[in-house]
Amino acid sequence: MTENAFDAAATNGSGDDRWWRSAVIYQVYVRSFADGDGDGVGDLPGIRDRLPYLAQLGVDALWITPFYRSPMADFGYDVADHRAVDPIFGTLDDARSLIDEAHGHGLRIILDLVPNHTSDRHAWFLGALEAAPGSRERERYVFRDGSGADGSLPPNDWESVFGGPAWTRVPDGQWYLHLFAPEQPDLNWENPEVHAEFEGVLRFWLDLGVDGFRVDVAHGMVKADGLPDVGHAGQVAMLGRRVLPYFDQDGVHDIHRSWRRLLNSYPGGRIGVAEAWAPTPERLARYVRPDELHQAFNFHYLTAPWDARAKGEVIEESLRTAALVGAPTTWVLSNHDVKRHVTRYGGGDLGLRRARAAALLMLALPGSAYVYQGEELGLAEVLDLPAEYLRDPQRGRDSESGRDGCRVPLPWSGEEPPFGFGPGDRSWLPLPEHWRDLTVERQSADPDSMLSLYRRALSVRRRHPALGDGPLRRLEAPPGTLAFVREPESGEGRSLACAVNMGDRSVRIPVNGPVLLTSGRVGDDDERLVLPPDTALWWERPVR
Known part of the structure; x- marks a missing residue:
């Protein structure tokens, strides 16, 4: 265990x-x-x-x-x-x-x-292909007659997520809907x-x-x-x-x-x-x-x-x-x-x-x-x-x-x-x-x-009382930087702050507690940490 x-x-x-x-x-x-x-x-x-x-x-x-x-x-x-x-x-x-x-x-x-x-190999769909239009078997899927004088055009203009029309014609002339591949016929959820x-x-x-x-x-x-x-x-x-x-x-x-x-x-x-x-x-x-x-x-x-x-x-x-x-x-x-x-x-x-x-x-x-x-x-x-x-x-x-x-x-x-x-x-x-x-x-x-x-x-997320579900409070941060603090829902213990620098130059972050984790190397400038571009930082701070 x-x-x-x-x-x-x-x-x-x-x-x-x-x-x-x-x-x-x-x-x-x-x-x-x-x-x-x-x-x-x-x-x-x-x-x-x-x-x-x-x-x-x-x-x-x-x-x-x-x-x-x-x-x-x-x-x-x-x-x-x-x-x-x-x-x-x-x-x-x-x-x-x-x-x-x-x-x-x-x-x-x-x-x-x-x-x-x-799948078009599902027993239901195989049965639908063998059955007649309007049958119970076809009512499990979305079969329709085609448009145009002879029904040779798709029933509407819907397109497949995988490209091309979302309709395929079967030998008896009807069309079935597939919003994805032709091998994936759509079910009829009105049934x-x-x-x-x-x-x-x-x-x-x-x-x-x-x-x-x-x-x-x-x-x-x-x-x-x-x-x-x-x-x-x-x-x-x-x-x-x-x-x-x-x-x-x-x-x-x-x-x-x-x-x-x-x-x-x-x-x-x-x-x-x-x-x-x-x-x-x-x-x-x-x-x-x-x-x-x-x-x-x-x-x-x-x-x-x-x-x-x-x-x-x-x-x-x-x-x-x-x-x-x-x-x-x-x-x-x-x-x-x-x-x-x-x-x-x-x-x-x-x-x-x-x-x-x-x-x-x-x-x-x-x-x-x-x-x-x-x-x-x-x-x-x-x-x-x-x-x-x-x-x-x-x-x-x-x-x-x-x-x-x-x-x-x-x-x-x-x-x-x-x-x-x-x-x-x-x-x-x-x-x-x-x-x-x-x-x-x-x-x-x-x-x-x-x-x-x-x-x-x-590991930190699992054991830290401020992480997981709960509130978030944004912190002031330098341009190009996102920073926030997570506080324990109980109001007891220490909060966890996160800052991530998404800009193109280093920024200085006031860190008033122990650093828990960084995604890369950071610098030290008196009471501030120097956070390089494309780098994130977790640190603890007292609950407000």
């Missing part, structure tokens, strides 16, 4: 049901985390083998991307059976063992739920059968002991009455900027309310996390009202540039809108759908310095934080993958939008690729040679490494 283990009673209702308000949740992209059987693809046994690493890192929970049975047209987000484990990832017994062993290490398990669509099926899926995994679900495309599912045209091309650019007739419709909130009731019926603080793109923080906050889901990813923070004013505005607005509904704010720097933030923040040494500072900033903010696997190693986007490996269906939109480069497997140990990813010498995506300097093995031995920084920061 590790030092951060929670009592087994936590999963039986007598533990901290509000753990999620301050949790640090580690995203495991299952294909790329660790390979247990040597076939070059990450799997559930691989995750189990690395649970001690995750416990030592100091996170509270794992969010694991889909490992359900799937043809893998979208690497698992095209689900053919929500109650079965795909053989490439293991077995249902492996899933049971992973859940139980994670709990033994003090780690909770959050699974991905994919409710907007299924009670769909609601009942997903309630059964939730219960199946909750009964096995999972602690919650990350809801993929939580802003989807419900489409506007009549499926009206958008009236514009380039609709992907509108995602997260305006309400579309197929995203962020008001009806999705009834679905989330029903799931919240179901989650509340289980003990132990089971949670729902919304992957929701909404045009304003106010609309995003609707997903985490007291009777809906518990958390929503804060993509406004993820996309904010490396600029003190921009980051500060997003932080204040996020805290303000979350407080309106009594929810915690979440913070995230990277995930499996976006370029890694080392690259987004400039790449090379510059991007790495900023990523180190960004880690301390994020982990000092109120609420819950998400860590994408590999960010604790300082991994950058792999931009030079050979063409034969570029298989992300999102590249159908444009060649630069592929997500392959942020999904390269983790380097664990050794001097040659695939750096201990599995017992064999294969990996489904190739690892760069220079990652030998970034392996877990090498960074564990280096007190100045990114991994050591994350371990220290997470």
